[in-house]
Amino acid sequence: MADSSSFLPPLCERLSYKSYVVRAMDLTVLGLLCSLLLYRILHINQNGIGWVVAFLCESCFTFMWLLFTNITWSPAAHKPYPERLDERVHDLPSVDMFVTTADSVQEPPIIVVNTVLSLLAVNYPANKLACYVSDDGCSPLTYFSLKEAYKFAKIWVPFCKKYNVKIRAPFRYFLNHLASSEDFEFAKDWEMTKREYEKLSQKVEGITDDPHWLNADDDFEAFSNTKPNDHSTIVKVIWENKGGVGEKKEVPHFVYISREKRPNYLHHYKAGAMNFLVRVSGLMTNALYMLNVDCDMYANDADVVRQAMCIFLQEPVNLNHCAFVQFPQAFYDSNASKRINFFRSHLERGIGGIQGPIYAGSGCFHTRRVMYGLSPSDLEDDGSLYSAATRDILTEESLAREFGHSKEMVKSLVESLQRKSNPRNSLINSIEAAKEVGNVQYEYQTSWGKTIGLLYDSIMEDVNTSIGIHSRGWTSSWICSDQPAFLGCMPPLGVDAMLQRRRWMTGLLEIFFNKQSPLIGMFHHKLRFRQRLAYLSISMSGLSSIPFLFYCLLPAYCLLHNSPLFPKGFCLGITLTLVGMHCLYTLWEFMKPGFSVQVWYVYFCGSLFSLFDITLKLLGISETVFIVTKKTMPDTKSGSGDGPSQSDDDGLNLDSGKFEIEDSLFFLPSTFILLVNLAVLAYFSVGMWSRGRGGSGMGEACGCMFIAMLFLPSVKGLFEKGYGSRLSTLSKAAFLAFSCGSRDEPENYGLNSDSNKFVIDDSIYFLLGTFIWLVNLAALKGNFDITWSMLSKGTFLAVSFVVFSVRK
Numbered sequence: 001m002a003d004s005s006s007f008l009p010p011l012c013e014r015l016s017y018k019s020y021v022v023r024a025m026d027l028t029v030l031g032l033l034c035s036l037l038l039y040r041i042l043h044i045n046q047n048g049i050g051w052v053v054a055f056l057c058e059s060c061f062t063f064m065w066l067l068f069t070n071i072t073w074s075p076a077a078h079k080p081y082p083e084r085l086d087e088r089v090h091d092l093p094s095v096d097m098f099v100t101t102a103d104s105v106q107e108p109p110i111i112v113v114n115t116v117l118s119l120l121a122v123n124y125p126a127n128k129l130a131c132y133v134s135d136d137g138c139s140p141l142t143y144f145s146l147k148e149a150y151k152f153a154k155i156w157v158p159f160c161k162k163y164n165v166k167i168r169a170p171f172r173y174f175l176n177h178l179a180s181s182e183d184f185e186f187a188k189d190w191e192m193t194k195r196e197y198e199k200l201s202q203k204v205e206g207i208t209d210d211p212h213w214l215n216a217d218d219d220f221e222a223f224s225n226t227k228p229n230d231h232s233t234i235v236k237v238i239w240e241n242k243g244g245v246g247e248k249k250e251v252p253h254f255v256y257i258s259r260e261k262r263p264n265y266l267h268h269y270k271a272g273a274m275n276f277l278v279r280v281s282g283l284m285t286n287a288l289y290m291l292n293v294d295c296d297m298y299a300n301d302a303d304v305v306r307q308a309m310c311i312f313l314q315e316p317v318n319l320n321h322c323a324f325v326q327f328p329q330a331f332y333d334s335n336a337s338k339r340i341n342f343f344r345s346h347l348e349r350g351i352g353g354i355q356g357p358i359y360a361g362s363g364c365f366h367t368r369r370v371m372y373g374l375s376p377s378d379l380e381d382d383g384s385l386y387s388a389a390t391r392d393i394l395t396e397e398s399l400a401r402e403f404g405h406s407k408e409m410v411k412s413l414v415e416s417l418q419r420k421s422n423p424r425n426s427l428i429n430s431i432e433a434a435k436e437v438g439n440v441q442y443e444y445q446t447s448w449g450k451t452i453g454l455l456y457d458s459i460m461e462d463v464n465t466s467i468g469i470h471s472r473g474w475t476s477s478w479i480c481s482d483q484p485a486f487l488g489c490m491p492p493l494g495v496d497a498m499l500q501r502r503r504w505m506t507g508l509l510e511i512f513f514n515k516q517s518p519l520i521g522m523f524h525h526k527l528r529f530r531q532r533l534a535y536l537s538i539s540m541s542g543l544s545s546i547p548f549l550f551y552c553l554l555p556a557y558c559l560l561h562n563s564p565l566f567p568k569g570f571c572l573g574i575t576l577t578l579v580g581m582h583c584l585y586t587l588w589e590f591m592k593p594g595f596s597v598q599v600w601y602v603y604f605c606g607s608l609f610s611l612f613d614i615t616l617k618l619l620g621i622s623e624t625v626f627i628v629t630k631k632t633m634p635d636t637k638s639g640s641g642d643g644p645s646q647s648d649d650d651g652l653n654l655d656s657g658k659f660e661i662e663d664s665l666f667f668l669p670s671t672f673i674l675l676v677n678l679a680v681l682a683y684f685s686v687g688m689w690s691r692g693r694g695g696s697g698m699g700e701a702c703g704c705m706f707i708a709m710l711f712l713p714s715v716k717g718l719f720e721k722g723y724g725s726r727l728s729t730l731s732k733a734a735f736l737a738f739s740c741g742s743r744d745e746p747e748n749y750g751l752n753s754d755s756n757k758f759v760i761d762d763s764i765y766f767l768l769g770t771f772i773w774l775v776n777l778a779a780l781k782g783n784f785d786i787t788w789s790m791l792s793k794g795t796f797l798a799v800s801f802v803v804f805s806v807r808k
């Protein structure tokens, strides 16, 4: 396929982003952390429990910093030159494009439609493309919208190609007005296309789940009497590109599928949907490469497919062994976009310089053969199957055993593993075979989800699958581009963002504990050592909230117990430099792209609650569940951030078989930490002059102050967003704070100057209580819909307050 003449310039280039300044900074922080640890060890005998806990927490931070330094040590990315593709490659390979959607309410069909249109219109020969939409919601609305989208595509795709439109998702494109300087013909086409798009979006947004129209159209018969979790497989070929002339040849194949679902059968969320997509597309078009996007991630650059091909088709292929090409993900919702862009690209570019970026779930091109479980060692230098491997892999029984008993599937597999481009017969002819591989029992006792396709044992299926691929010795490539290749949406900051973060962290922890854990087989040679460390760092990120939580309470603890937390003299300098550098370096970097402390809190809190989930899972009490995030169009965005959207039932949610956390509980940790620190600060200022020498002092008080400042904005968020149950959050946090304080020995209550031990005083309870009531009163003033439940919680608070205050 590719022309091997070596005179032509390369299709892509590897760029290194190595920076000695960054390295020096990373090493300095590491050095400072180590000297702090050393100091703590040397003085461990003179100091109390606070000192030991601080040492343990700091050891964790040092370890995490070490892993982080490993990631950021040698960042790299690939720069493709799509304009060189045509002179080098005469016959472009075909590409199957997958879109997953799961819920027509959380993921409005108009968003899916836009994503699909952007893919159908990419700059690539239409007869080499196929677009498959998997609908886990089994929604006739989604199917209806896609059919309408196809009608519009017949206008949209030629329009984009004729005028070389840059952004090919219509909702984005039509946000800009027509410039008056445009020529007449263009203006006419533009107006017409815009009108058609408006008609389409009115139809799609106006459609309801009314059974009348469903019954009226035979095409929707498959959707009658179905439930999202109880229906048979549906496969609909919306459009088949059979060549021809004009618009007919310009729109790629377009297929709607929804796999069979039955209650009591595990369906493995997105990974299950993807594996079905891989099979159906194998039967229908069997392209060598597959693109996968989330339903909200439209292609923002018409050249994405060509860019990816620059990496795959770069000669010599075997030096690279590139299994997949990951594009950066960016988000069109302003505030959220920056935080993720920054983190993801920072991390991915770093890992991109080791063995290659991690598959991020969306905006990724996979090689079909790799998805089928092939290893680089199965291949000859020219990319054909190694002859011994052929014998093992290509026997019919072993294929059927591993991939399931479908004759058509086995045939397509053989062709795909041998990289044969099979001449297409009609897509319609494959519908029956496609339905068969969507059966709930099809994967039973096969290797799907275990070693083949997307792997199942984590709800973070992307990272999990990625480890599997890298462990077989493949590499991957991270593309750097000026213009974001894909744009999607992120939930607004707040509970939804925390839920998403919590799901991610839980999924990563599942990986940490599953059989692919980066901890196991630490020196397995195919997964490079540094890459393994990178995976370790990522899969452990949920755990980092534990030392952090302790650290946030330590200054308060040490102030109360009059035991030192921070070193004195020269070593205090080290601590201050560390904190200072950390603030300047991390926090500043973090804030630079517009982050707020709240974003940081979402991270912290999401991680904390994932620990809760994973504990329940490891104990076998509940399963981890993929809760789909809500997606909104940018112009209709405004209403989305107000208030919680999930139900606020506490305890076991029977539908999902999982413990749900009440929204307001997400604010519990911050409220708790803030209350403890404020109370201790107040206490400290009252008793400052009567203190003994040698223990804790101003340093620890400053620590408390710093932490209180850090958490204040997130507690403020609790009030701003109008979460109805803030009273309950406050009362719970206060209850926790009280009970922590009351663990002291009874005789230690009050100022005990003999023991030189500064212990909790009754007044602290009154201070805390008064504070809470003042805050509550202020909050209630602006919120008149006080429910009985809130009143009862308030009464509970009052009673517990009195009980605790009179305790002696």
Ligand SMILES: O=c1ccn([C@@H]2O[C@H](COP(=O)(O)OP(=O)(O)O[C@H]3O[C@H](CO)[C@@H](O)[C@H](O)[C@H]3O)[C@@H](O)[C@H]2O)c(=O)[nH]1
Pocket (backbone or CB within 6 Å): 100, 101, 102, 103, 107, 136, 268, 269, 270, 273, 293, 294, 295, 296, 360, 361, 362, 459, 460, 461, 462, 500, 503, 504, 507, 626, 627, 628, 629, 630
């Ligand atoms: O049962 C399910 C659940 C989800 N999805 C699809 O999965 C995608 C991602 O879901 P979303 O709610 O948007 O989750 P995010 O946290 O935004 O997704 C990120 O993280 C996921 C892993 O947790 C990856 O799968 C995604 O690709 C990645 O973008 C969407 O297209 C959904 O339609 C399904 O197809 N079936």
Ligand SMILES: [Mn+2]
Pocket (backbone or CB within 6 Å): 294, 296, 488, 489, 629
């Ligand atoms: Mn998403």
